[in-house]
Amino acid sequence: MSVSVGQPVPDFTLPDLDGKEHRLAEHRGHIVVLVFWAATCDVTQRYTAYLNGFYEAYKPKGVVVLGVDAHAWDTPERIRWALEEHRIQFPMLRDADGRVADLFGVTVTPTVCVIDREGHLRYWGAIDDRSAEKPWPNVVYLENAVDALLLGNDVDDPRNEPWGCPIERA
Secondary structure, three states, X not given: XXXXXXXXXOOOXXXXXXXXXXXXXXXXXXXXXXXXXXXXXXXXXXXXXXXXXXXXXXHHHOOEEEEEEOOOOOOHHHHHHHHHHOOOXXXXXXXXXXXXXXXXXXXXXXXXXXXXXXXXXXXXXXXXXXXXOOOOOOOOHHHHHHHHHHOOOOOOOOEEOOOOEEOOOO
């Protein structure tokens, strides 16, 4: 069973590539953006420059951005290579067994989940309204959701179906 928009998110712990454990609860009081990402997904790679810019713009506002790679075939070496190649600035966590992806019902990358300061899921889905047929966005769902939460407002459009690469399972 996955967490639905509006529900509290259960605490979880995931390691980074150096083995350091990261707990979601450590970020209570901050807006947290989980970016389900994949080193081997070309759609995810199209968003890397945008995600780096988002991270740099929202970090000073107290927004925490955490990447989560849940692809079974993305080895730590492959992930490190992709992080260096694309100069990813935000921390990348490894969800090797896919349990956190399952917790959020994530089946494709990229998918973003925005968690409010109290630990409730407030947005789930696509970063923006791009698609395979539409290469440039008109609406950036991620920024709209985070901006609303920063202002203390509800997210107007809390769920948008993502598109991308299926998460590969072992």
